[in-house]
Amino acid sequence: MDRYSVTMTNETRPVSRRERLRAQTLQEIEDESFAIIDAEGVQALSIAALARSMAMSAPAVYRYFPSRDALVAHLVTLSYRQLAAAMSQAVEGSRKAPRTRVRLVVTAYRDWALRYRRRYGMLFGERAGDLPSEVTTRTPLDQAMALLVDLLVAVQDSAPAGGASGDRTLDGQLRLWARSQERPDIAPSVARAAILIWTRVHGIVSLELTGVFDHQTLEAQRLIDLEIDNAIRFLGPTGA
Amino acid sequence: MDRYSVTMTNETRPVSRRERLRAQTLQEIEDESFAIIDAEGVQALSIAALARSMAMSAPAVYRYFPSRDALVAHLVTLSYRQLAAAMSQAVEGSRKAPRTRVRLVVTAYRDWALRYRRRYGMLFGERAGDLPSEVTTRTPLDQAMALLVDLLVAVQDSAPAGGASGDRTLDGQLRLWARSQERPDIAPSVARAAILIWTRVHGIVSLELTGVFDHQTLEAQRLIDLEIDNAIRFLGPTGA
DNA sequence: ATCACTCAGTTAATGGTCGTAACTATGCAC
DNA sequence: GTGCATAGTTACGACCATTAACTGAGTGAT
Numbered sequence: 296m297d298r299y300s301v302t303m304t305n306e307t308r309p310v311s312r313r314e315r316l317r318a319q320t321l322q323e324i325e326d327e328s329f330a331i332i333d334a335e336g337v338q339a340l341s342i343a344a345l346a347r348s349m350a351m352s353a354p355a356v357y358r359y360f361p362s363r364d365a366l367v368a369h370l371v372t373l374s375y376r377q378l379a380a381a382m383s384q385a386v387e388g389s390r391k392a393p394r395t396r397v398r399l400v401v402t403a404y405r406d407w408a409l410r411y412r413r414r415y416g417m418l419f420g421e422r423a424g425d426l427p428s429e430v431t432t433r434t435p436l437d438q439a440m441a442l443l444v445d446l447l448v449a450v451q452d453s454a455p456a457g458g459a460s461g462d463r464t465l466d467g468q469l470r471l472w473a474r475s476q477e478r479p480d481i482a483p484s485v486a487r488a489a490i491l492i493w494t495r496v497h498g499i500v501s502l503e504l505t506g507v508f509d510h511q512t513l514e515a516q517r518l519i520d521l522e523i524d525n526a527i528r529f530l531g532p533t534g535a
Numbered sequence: 536m537d538r539y540s541v542t543m544t545n546e547t548r549p550v551s552r553r554e555r556l557r558a559q560t561l562q563e564i565e566d567e568s569f570a571i572i573d574a575e576g577v578q579a580l581s582i583a584a585l586a587r588s589m590a591m592s593a594p595a596v597y598r599y600f601p602s603r604d605a606l607v608a609h610l611v612t613l614s615y616r617q618l619a620a621a622m623s624q625a626v627e628g629s630r631k632a633p634r635t636r637v638r639l640v641v642t643a644y645r646d647w648a649l650r651y652r653r654r655y656g657m658l659f660g661e662r663a664g665d666l667p668s669e670v671t672t673r674t675p676l677d678q679a680m681a682l683l684v685d686l687l688v689a690v691q692d693s694a695p696a697g698g699a700s701g702d703r704t705l706d707g708q709l710r711l712w713a714r715s716q717e718r719p720d721i722a723p724s725v726a727r728a729a730i731l732i733w734t735r736v737h738g739i740v741s742l743e744l745t746g747v748f749d750h751q752t753l754e755a756q757r758l759i760d761l762e763i764d765n766a767i768r769f770l771g772p773t774g775a
Numbered sequence: 776a777t778c779a780c781t782c783a784g785t786t787a788a789t790g791g792t793c794g795t796a797a798c799t800a801t802g803c804a805c
Numbered sequence: 806g807t808g809c810a811t812a813g814t815t816a817c818g819a820c821c822a823t824t825a826a827c828t829g830a831g832t833g834a835t
Contacts, residue, residue, distance in 0.1 A: 313802055313811080320812085338578075341792060354794080355813050363793070419745055420660030461764070462757055471752040487761075494758065498738020505659055512711040517702055518734065521727075524701070525765065553782080553831055560783085583821055594823075595784050603822065 321359055323349055328370055329414070337367060337417045367417075374414045375435040381407045382439045386446070393449035398523055400443060401496050405519060408500045415504060419497065437476065440489060444478065447485045447492075451530050488526045495522040561599055563589055568610055569654070577607060577657045607657075614654045615675040621647045622679045626686070633689035638763055640683060641736050645759060648740045655744060659737065677716065680729060684718065687725045687732075691770050728766045735762040 327348050331340045342363050346353040360366040385403035386396045408415040469483040472490075496519055502508065503515040567588050571580045582603050586593040600606040625643035626636045648655040709723040712730075736759055742748065743755040 311803075316802095317812080342794085343792060352814060353792095354796095354815085357794075358812055416660065419741065420656065462761060465754075465757040465761065468752050468754065468757070475752070490753070490758070491762070494738040494742055494762075495735050496738070497742060498734040498736070501659065501741055502734055502737055512708050512715070513730070514705075514708065517705040517708070518730070521702060521705065522731070522734075525769075529765075551832075556831095557783080581821060582823085592785055593821090594786085594825095597823075598783055 324356065324359055324366075325370070325373065328366065332370070332413050332417065333411060336413050340367065342366070371418060372435070374411070374418055377411075378404070378407050378415075378418070379435040379439040383442060386442070393446050393453060394527060397443070397446050397450065397492070397527065398520070400439075400446065401492065401519060401523060402516075404439075404496060405500050405503075405515070408504060412504050415500070419501060440493065441476065441478070443489045443492065444476075444481055444485060447488050447527075447530060448481065450527055451482075451485060484530055488530050491529070492523060492526045495519075495526065564596065564599055564606075565610065565613065568606065572610070572653050572657065573651060576653050580607065582606070611658060612675070614651070614658055617651075618644070618647050618655075618658070619675040619679040623682060626682070633686050633693060634767060637683070637686050637690065637732070637767065638760070640679075640686065641732065641759060641763060642756070644679075644736060645740050645743075645755070648744060652744050655740070659741060680733065681716065681718070683729045683732065684716075684721055684725060687728050687767075687770060688721065690767055691722075691725060724770055728770050731769070732763060732766045735759075735766065 324345065327345055328340055331344060331348065340363075342356050343353045345366075346356050356366070360369065382400050382403045385399045389396055389399065391399070465487070466483040469486040469490075470479075473479055473481045473483075473486050499515050499518050499522065508515060564585065567585055568580055571584060571588065580603075582596050583593045585606075586596050596606070600609065622640050622643045625639045629636055629639065631639070705727070706723040709726040709730075710719075713719055713721045713723075713726050739755050739758050739762065748755055
């Protein structure tokens with residue numbers, strides 16, 4: 296699945312010195328890479344620059360990653376995991392109302408994007424050489440989506456269900472999507488709300504990051520709050 | 536404003552041979568650049584590769600653009616203009632209902648993004664060295680927004696106005712935005728709908744381009760239609 | 776018609792990048 | 806200790822951006 300990830304060695308196997316050093320170097324590569332990316336963007340992450348910052352010769356990096364693209368791909372999957380983790384932690388153990396927790400999750404998403412804007416751009420923007428989107432984007436983000444879906448189910452339970460979309464075909468596709476998530480139980484209305492929240496928030500955050508709102512006096516958070524309201528209202532009764 | 540743009544010479548000034556050749560070469564640079572970008576992405580656009588495809592020496596390009604970044608910046612503004620033009624043309628002279636025309640404009644946006652996906656990524660994704668977002672993104676896209684706003688005003692005129700957002704501060708910011716667009720007449724509800732449509736569609740299209748929906752059985756166009764409905768419904772009565 | 780100037784284009788060179796090849800030296804298993 | 810696997814090295818080739826120095830064609834004034 297992910298050839299380059301650090302495999303958790305829970306077994307108290309006698310971790311050899313070599314393995315330890317290798318893991319340590321790998322960690323340093325990841326840390327330095329993210330430092331460079333956060334400071335100057337992915338395009339500034341070159342094998343040479345990375346090696347230089349580690350006081351290492353450039354070819355040595357190839358012992359860890361077969362190419363610059365492979366390194367970037369690895370960093371992308373790490374970032375996805377990190378983003379998903381940030382969203383999970385935002386509601387972990389929270390006893391607030393489901394609707395509030397939706398806001399927490401979404402805000403965590405935005406905060407992560409703002410805090411690590413270069414990484415967010417790396418995930419959803421650049422994709423220089425069109426990375427293997429397959430494995431990369433699937434699992435970790437699906438996990439975050441599952442989280443959102445659960446919250447929305449809870450929201451719906453606490454309010455009279457309903458809300459027709461008016462597009463039977465779309466509902467069918469949403470059912471398929473639910474099945475592809477191995478959650479055939481979730482209703483189209485919930486799936487619809489989850490997807491709409493994601494696309495809406497991504498749209499706002501993405502434009503916020505490109506600076507579209509900078510010159511305008513719009514606060515993205517207000518737009519997001521409004522959009523969450525809209526999406527959830529969709530879940531409840533039938534309309535407003 | 537834009538040092539590199541071709542200035543329309545409507546005056547029947549005796550266009551010198553030199554000027555004609557220069558304009559011609561500039562045109563060829565733009566065309567070849569877009570060809571390379573469309574085929575392999577911006578990251579593959581190198582001065583060297585461009586010059587090679589024109590059977591020209593690389594340093595010669597510097598007679599036209601002081602750096603690779605300047606070239607890319609120029610291509611970005613051209614692309615913005617092209618996108619805005621595509622949106623305008625989609626409804627030019629259309630006698631359909633305003634609501635239908637909104638759909639036409641938005642669909643033109645998506646179609647352009649799908650047809651020139653690399654360029655769209657260049658506009659809203661990559662932005663490698665954080666280009667001068669100031670001049671770049673302002674005028675041409677504002678024009679497209681103005682178009683959308685006009686259509687939404689028409690929509691609102693044909694339906695009972697109203698629709699409170701519940702966020703007075705946001706409404707105030709929207710009023711400021713309207714004034715910054717030099718259109719102080721547009722109501723917050725209209726501005727809100729315009730911005731929401733833009734962010735929503737951008738979010739969907741952007742995720743569609745990164746391939747998030749590929750493995751899922753969702754058609755982006757259906758999501759977009761749904762979102763337009765939602766945004767417009769917002770304009771009308773008060774809720775559903 | 777020619778002279779001087781401008782400027783599009785050239786070759787040559789610097790210093791950066793990715794990536795490969797060939798080598799050295801260390802850790803580890805026996 | 807001997808031998809293998811491997812993390813690291815230096816040396817290299819191919820590409821890139823950009824500058825410097827030069828060539829030659831277009832242009833405008835005499």
